[in-house]
Amino acid sequence: MSDAPLLELRGLSTHYVSARGTRVVRAVDDVSLSLAAGSTLGIVGESGSGKSTLALTILRLLPPAARITGGEIRFEGEDLLAKSDGEMRRIRGKRIAMILQDPMASLNPLFTIGDQVSEPLRVHEGVGRRRAWSRARDLMKAVRIPAPETRVGEYPHQMSGGMRQRIVGAIAISCAPRLLIADEPTTSLDLTIQAQYLNLLKELQRQHQLALIFITHNLGIVAKMCDQVAVMYAGRLVEWGPVTRIFDAPAHPYTRALLESIPRMGDGRARLTAIEGQPPDLAAPPPGCAFHPRCPKAIAQCREQAPPETSLGPRHTVRCWLPGPAPVG
Amino acid sequence: MSTDSPLLEARDLTKHFPVRRGLLARTLGLVRAVDGVTFSIGQGRTLGLVGESGCGKTTTAKLVLRLEEPTGGSLRFDGRDLASLDNGGVAKYRRSVQAVFQDPFASLNPRMRIDAIIAEPLTTHERLDRDEVARRVARLIDLVGLPERAAKLFPHEFSGGQRQRIAIARALSLSPRLVVLDEPVSALDVSIRAQILNLLRDLQAQLGLSYLFITHDLAAVAHMSHTIAVMYLGQIVEMGDAATIASRPKHPYTQALFAAALPSHPSEQREELVLTGEVPSPLNPPIACRFHPRCPHAMPSCAIHTPVLREVNGRLVSCHLY
Numbered sequence: 001m002s003d004a005p006l007l008e009l010r011g012l013s014t015h016y017v018s019a020r021g022t023r024v025v026r027a028v029d030d031v032s033l034s035l036a037a038g039s040t041l042g043i044v045g046e047s048g049s050g051k052s053t054l055a056l057t058i059l060r061l062l063p064p065a066a067r068i069t070g071g072e073i074r075f076e077g078e079d080l081l082a083k084s085d086g087e088m089r090r091i092r093g094k095r096i097a098m099i100l101q102d103p104m105a106s107l108n109p110l111f112t113i114g115d116q117v118s119e120p121l122r123v124h125e126g127v128g129r130r131r132a133w134s135r136a137r138d139l140m141k142a143v144r145i146p147a148p149e150t151r152v153g154e155y156p157h158q159m160s161g162g163m164r165q166r167i168v169g170a171i172a173i174s175c176a177p178r179l180l181i182a183d184e185p186t187t188s189l190d191l192t193i194q195a196q197y198l199n200l201l202k203e204l205q206r207q208h209q210l211a212l213i214f215i216t217h218n219l220g221i222v223a224k225m226c227d228q229v230a231v232m233y234a235g236r237l238v239e240w241g242p243v244t245r246i247f248d249a250p251a252h253p254y255t256r257a258l259l260e261s262i263p264r265m266g267d268g269r270a271r272l273t274a275i276e277g278q279p280p281d282l283a284a285p286p287p288g289c290a291f292h293p294r295c296p297k298a299i300a301q302c303r304e305q306a307p308p309e310t311s312l313g314p315r316h317t318v319r320c321w322l323p324g325p326a327p328v329g
Numbered sequence: 330m331s332t333d334s335p336l337l338e339a340r341d342l343t344k345h346f347p348v349r350r351g352l353l354a355r356t357l358g359l360v361r362a363v364d365g366v367t368f369s370i371g372q373g374r375t376l377g378l379v380g381e382s383g384c385g386k387t388t389t390a391k392l393v394l395r396l397e398e399p400t401g402g403s404l405r406f407d408g409r410d411l412a413s414l415d416n417g418g419v420a421k422y423r424r425s426v427q428a429v430f431q432d433p434f435a436s437l438n439p440r441m442r443i444d445a446i447i448a449e450p451l452t453t454h455e456r457l458d459r460d461e462v463a464r465r466v467a468r469l470i471d472l473v474g475l476p477e478r479a480a481k482l483f484p485h486e487f488s489g490g491q492r493q494r495i496a497i498a499r500a501l502s503l504s505p506r507l508v509v510l511d512e513p514v515s516a517l518d519v520s521i522r523a524q525i526l527n528l529l530r531d532l533q534a535q536l537g538l539s540y541l542f543i544t545h546d547l548a549a550v551a552h553m554s555h556t557i558a559v560m561y562l563g564q565i566v567e568m569g570d571a572a573t574i575a576s577r578p579k580h581p582y583t584q585a586l587f588a589a590a591l592p593s594h595p596s597e598q599r600e601e602l603v604l605t606g607e608v609p610s611p612l613n614p615p616i617a618c619r620f621h622p623r624c625p626h627a628m629p630s631c632a633i634h635t636p637v638l639r640e641v642n643g644r645l646v647s648c649h650l651y
Binding site for chain 1: 381382488490491518519520521522523524526527530545546547548549551552553572575576585586587588589590591592593594595596597601603604605607608
């Protein structure tokens, strides 16, 4: 029983369909992965790789043009795709919470911080206003807002960017969720503030046995925070596995190229290994493996047939005709 | 590194913005955006300027580009003080110093074709016939690695990385000697960043360009720069050889900044030196050492005496610890 993963995706696909149904964008295409309670998964990819759509699919918060066309989402053993809208509303914010990139867009400028931090408690747990506000103060203390007693009555514009993002974090953990999805949570923050925030998330995770999903384009965040990493390219999961293994011996050429293209402190390389070409247009992806036009190892088969998912060990999969665990160097 | 005298020299460069309010626009205070900054950039060299938002790095760039007039201090280019230049001299300076900005979606006019975008500085600054302009544009397009047919296309037909190549071609059209790079890869996809960083290094080697490279990406700055200057609240707190600063930072703020940089491998263990609090307002910066309220090593004297930049272990540091 306890071996069952907290979250499991099986063959999940989400497509955007144009109004007349003539154009289909496969934003998420046949994605399978799982996440254990209390562990951290990083989903990396470039803009348009489908990583944000994947998060919105799990929460069932997709825009009207998107359709979940296949697959399964199991969360704590329940099938999320079988839930009604009302049932999903009771899950979101209570059992699964989300943090978005821009804290100002997640906070309502017309309500006090106290109102917004206490709202999930009042909605999901029916806590009365007075008690909810006192819980809000505790939550603000937990995310290290100085002087929560006075800050609780302030408005979002009175706070700095880092503080606002911590308030969003306080709202997210208010109902003790099991899973927290963070979509580029620190992109708008300065370096030292980002470090503070990531450490805070780690601590909250430890205290509350929280599973985290980080959606990011920053492999540094993955290296610092995650146990597992899922690499997406053109809507597909090209590699998924334990973070150390993937950093040491990436099996997919795209994963390897990404790791090699990043400047590293003090490695003294004169040139970075660049990935030639551009990410594909998802409305007209290349045939076969979507990465083949940029892949240094591509063979004829890559141009014709999309590679299937192959297992390289426990919880490590890759989609490539020529997977090669080769050391980075 | 051919000559001894640097290409650009800033001495005690200062920019204060008055804060005015009310009917009579009384001056209520001064934002000390750049407060007495001294640095130099040699021929063919790169100075990396790092710091968090509000530290004054972009204002410094604007001063160098003469988009802002300094409140105090001096800028010397090629040995001449910019304040002493006549109109012709200023025009010549402006041609010698060009910029590439962060967002190539905002910096290119969507209604102009690529050849017109790249040719615009040429036609405003130089009297050339059409064929010569076309020849130069073709050469620039080739130089930045774009296909020849790019000339007749519009910006929306290009991806972010290619647009940044166009912006670089435009910046190079007047054969500048110094290029200000303000976060040139931050808006680009990860897989594209290395392409642009490599291109910038190749161009530097090929054309002998000097760069003022502004970014918050510490690994990129360490990779690209010869010298790094770290700014905090309008002042340089540490400056020196890029490898020295990146591997053995001395100033507590530089140490915190580099400790906050994300690891490149999961097994990389860093000494955690997480700063508390946030950057104070430059409207009312702390007295004496501006970093002392957040500094883990602050001593009583830090709140009384202002530290000055002094040489310590082969770099300049302004801190009472040394």
